[in-house]
Amino acid sequence: MQIIVTGHGNFASGIESTIKLLAGSINGVKYIDFTGDMNEKDLAEKYQKLLSTEEKTLFFCDLVGGTPYKQAVVASADKERTVAVVAGCNVGSLLELGLNSSALQAKSISEVATTFVETSKNNTKVFKHVVQNEQVDEDGI
Numbered sequence: 124m125q126i127i128v129t130g131h132g133n134f135a136s137g138i139e140s141t142i143k144l145l146a147g148s149i150n151g152v153k154y155i156d157f158t159g160d161m162n163e164k165d166l167a168e169k170y171q172k173l174l175s176t177e178e179k180t181l182f183f184c185d186l187v188g189g190t191p192y193k194q195a196v197v198a199s200a201d202k203e204r205t206v207a208v209v210a211g212c213n214v215g216s217l218l219e220l221g222l223n224s225s226a227l228q229a230k231s232i233s234e235v236a237t238t239f240v241e242t243s244k245n246n247t248k249v250f251k252h253v254v255q256n257e258q259v260d261e262d263g264i
Contacts, residue, residue: 124224124235125178127170128217129155129195130185141214142221149221157191166191170198177205179232181239183217184210207236215246 126149128135135154142149155169174180180202182195187210199206219242220227220235227235 124181124227124232125151125153125173126181126183126217126221127153127155127173127195128183129157129166129170129191131157131189131191133158134185138214138217142217145214146218146222149217149224151224152217152221155191163190163194166194167198170194174198174202174206179235180206181232181235182206182208183212183239184208186210203233205232207232209236209239212239212243213246216240216242219246 128138130138133156135156139152139154142152153173155166155173157166170182182192182199184192184195186192189210192208192210195208199208216239220239227238230238
């Protein structure tokens, strides 16, 4: 299985930098930036090169509806059994699933995509400060 991380600007290479810092590299993960000097055709060609095999592929896009997402959807046409597209996921989900990719091999690409999104949701949290009342024992301790 391969995962293609893609997005606007240096989104993909930024994610790659983070992954390398935290875990080294993850087998099967490719990173494609959509930079200002590219057009939709350039991006589509990069996608097609990576989709030349029948390998299961998951696109991890930055935003729903953006050019990288739309081109991934176009590239996945007629390949719903082998290609899935997700957007808005996070580094935690990429680390968790990428480092455990062998466990995902038996799943369909649709199940992998659903797992990826659910893992992203589970890794998204709000930190809340809790004020604790300090209790002093009767003897002052």
